[in-house]
Amino acid sequence: MLTESTREIGNGKAHAQGDAYLRIDSLWKAFGEFIALKDISMRISEGEFVCFLGPSGCGKTTLLRAIAGLDIQTRGTVEQAGKDISNLPPAERDFGIVFQSYALFPNLTIEKNISFGLENAGLSKSAINARVTELLDLVGLPDQGKKYPAQLSGGQQQRIALARAIAMSPGLLLLDEPLSALDAKVRVHLRHEVKDLQRKLGVTTIMVTHDQEEALSMADRIVVMNHGVIEQIGSPTDIYREPATLFVADFIGEMNKLPAVSGEAKTVTIGRKAFKSAGGEIPPGKEVIAAVRPEDIIPHGDVVTEPMEEPDNSITCRITEMEFLGSFWRCRLKCEALGEHELIADFSINAVRRLELAAEKELVIEIPSNRLKVFARPAGE
Amino acid sequence: MSVTTSDNLPKGRPLTLKLGRDDLMMRGFILVIALYLIITLAFPLYAMLSKAFSTFQFDLSQVELQVSDQDGNFDGTILSAEALNAQLGAIPEDEMATSNDGRLSLTPLFPDFSFRSPVLYKIRGTTADTVYLIGSDRITGTDWHELDSNTFRRVVLRPVQSVGLSNFTTYFSTPSLFRSIENSLFISTVSTIVTVSLAFAFAYALSRSCMRFKGLFRLVAMAPILVPSLLPGIALVYLFGNQGMLKEVMMGESIYGPYGIMLGSIFFTFPHAFIIITTALAISDARLYEAAISLRASAWKTFWTVTIPGARYGLISAAFVVFNLVITDFGLPKVIGGQYNMLAVDIYKQVIGQQNFEMGAVVSVVLLMPAFVAFAVDRQVQKKQVALLSARSVVFEPKPDRKFDRICFIYCTLIAIFILGILGVCQFAALVKFWPYDLSLSLKNYNFDVMDGGGWEAYGNSIKLGLLTAFFGTIVVFIGAYMVDKTRSFRVGRGLFQFLAMLPMAIPGMVLGLAYIFFFNDPDNPLNAIYGTMAILVIVTITHFYTVSHLTAVTALKQMDGEFESVAASLKQPFYKLFARVTVPVCMPAILDIAIYLFVNAMTTVSAVVFLYSTDTALASIAVLNMDDAGDIAPAAAMGMMIFYTNAAARILHLAVSKGILKRTQAWRSR
Ligand SMILES: Nc1ncnc2c1ncn2[C@@H]1O[C@H](COP(=O)(O)OP(=O)(O)O)[C@@H](O)[C@H]1O
């Protein structure tokens, strides 16, 4: 019987790299002269939820379509469940897919849409009906089966598309920007539903998105892509806390980026001031970018009322502007030692109250050395 | 993190998908339908072109002769046939040019030849390739053959084929033929200017005024599509001909000739221009238009700076379509052209009148050129217009303006009177006993069976042709369009198919018909069996009207979500299940449009079938032509109106079915 319960509930992290469910090796895709994907390799474990994240046009859909066999890669191999599927047509692969447009068959009822793939899978009529009912329950639309797609809201259509994609219990679920056509509210709500469903089914899932929040909140692992290459693969916290490249640092979350020069022993000089940094493999004397997230900047209070030796990595700044964003204050800081560059810092409401921060006030801030990242400066900046 | 070592694609061959069962089947379909188009379009055209460029000529230098004395003794003198003729001038130079099946007897070379004389003759070829006939025996080679007088009488030379432009030289040095180019260009140009102007004003009135009866006007404007192009010719004869009611209006000029052709052309091309321009006007940006009004530009200035430029692609496209229709039309100039020669009629005259197929092919090639240019320009413009369409903004809502609305109403009424008048005259003429002397009503003109042209059976054949064409044509066209749209990769096959599908639009019906003679009537062609049957009529009609049907299907398919096939594949469902369960139902309105388009055109077409019908497969539209030719004009009008009523009924049925389907499927179509 085809039910979700028959599928073993997998846990991505439990699997070693050796027995990856999906392996992609040195995959390239060219459209004529244009290279859309460059040397892509990755391993995805069974039951894992992976997001391909990157700006529009970076090749996420292209990669997803290569995995599905809808648009074959120019070079490279794809292996699923230990089998080389590099050149198999889509019908001979094992996946379910949800497109951004949902591609629901407009002239078939919801039931017929969902049962489209079940009809000649050797099931009896009643088994099909039972499965359709089960799927409708699963996606939370138990009594919409007799309607047509056009009679449902966008969010409901999205769930039907999902139900259809998992109807045959595929080994791999592919989602191409499944939430991007929905309003913001529905989108946030559906994130949880999709994630819950995936966890319940334990199906290995790849979701394409350009929305970093979506990726951070849903994925077990994120593949950050840019211009057809993988910039970083890692868990949401890894990606956020330890961005491997300037692109990742910049693309995900807020980041202060300051031109700087690298020095000896993991130091970096921004403006006139030398800081200790988290370090990297950059030799001294290079033009670099020093980066720190706004929430990692620690306020140390009023210089006048609290005179003290500036700790390492601390400098005196003046608040030029404060903006209340509900759960924290976003402050623009001007630091003489840093030259003309402004810093953006997010301070908790608590800290602002305690230190009596206000615009035009001076304060000492600390940039913790392990939060100060240093990246090579890209050409042309 | 993956480290990119290089930005260049590693060497090697691109991967290709293993072909699944679906891919193979879809490719198979494409190839089968492409093969159909190759056989019914490319091969015939090739046969026609090679005909146009080949000439046949007798070559006397191919044979040598010996003549005996009265006792049958040869003295060994070898006579060259060529030298003999040069000496005697027995066979003039212009008789040397001939056609494929020309035969030349050699007896004129011997002035004292008598088939009873005891003189013997010897003949041999000068080259190994020489071919001549003795009776029905085909002789080749350089061996001497000795023949008695009676047998020598039956020796004939076969012509030698050569490829070249000599047919064209002949064509362009024959003033009566050459004149036709001028005539055709002149008539087409004038008709185009007048029709496009009239249709533009009509479409403008319908889309930019608030007058009443817009729906009715729209309906009337479309009526000419339902009749053969020669029907207005018949009406014009009744109105302005020698016994016409309004003969005086012509002030001594004859309606037979340019005036008649132009008036009739305006009638039958009007709906085509009207449809295209209406679409263009709908596209021309309403917001821009309102902006011009709010800037207080005068209505006149707005018209020239906003309306006309906005509709320019539509106007250009309409002009080329009308031009093409007029220059390739055959029925109308045949009926009302009198002595005024047009290209399309020349083809008919060369082929039917003089049996000069080569010259028919030459005129066809000449006629292909303007048609090709018009076709190419139209395709370019259509592409540009599609781009405009996607950028369009707000639908224009006209505001009432009493004076403007009244002018529009009067204008549209005049046009409607012209169109209905033509149809009305035909119907009236068909019902009276003897125009213009005895105007009492009678049905005697409907007694088609006593007249030339095929009688009621021809009418039945036409309906049969219409139904068969609609049925098979729709299936072939829609499946072809689906396959070419949805097959993955397979560039070459799809490109070839696209080209073949667009080609028929550029081929005038007469040319296609003539090409079919050359190809299908060739005894060496195994498909020869369909010559003279209903099958060849169905095939030529489907092929002739393939392009528009194909484009309708492609447009409908493009409006569907492109990922349906991907979804079906991921669900392990074969493409034909998706095709049957989703594609066909969703595209049903377009499918019905294709069917009615093919039916109506099969009922009215003359040019594509005029060379191909046989006595068993006479058609109503051909009957109109032939009865008119034989002087039975009233029955011709009666038959023409039968076509009109049949097509009108078919359209009403089509409308009812379409509405019914839309209503039944409203639940899922809403939005
Ligand atoms: N069929 C195609 N032909 C040519 N270029 C394409 C094609 N499909 C995608 N591209 C190009 O490849 C790049 C990646 O596209 P895509 O994978 O759709 O990006 P996204 O990350 O937004 O999903 C884009 O620059 C796009 O223009």
Ligand SMILES: [Mg+2]
């Ligand atoms: Mg995409």
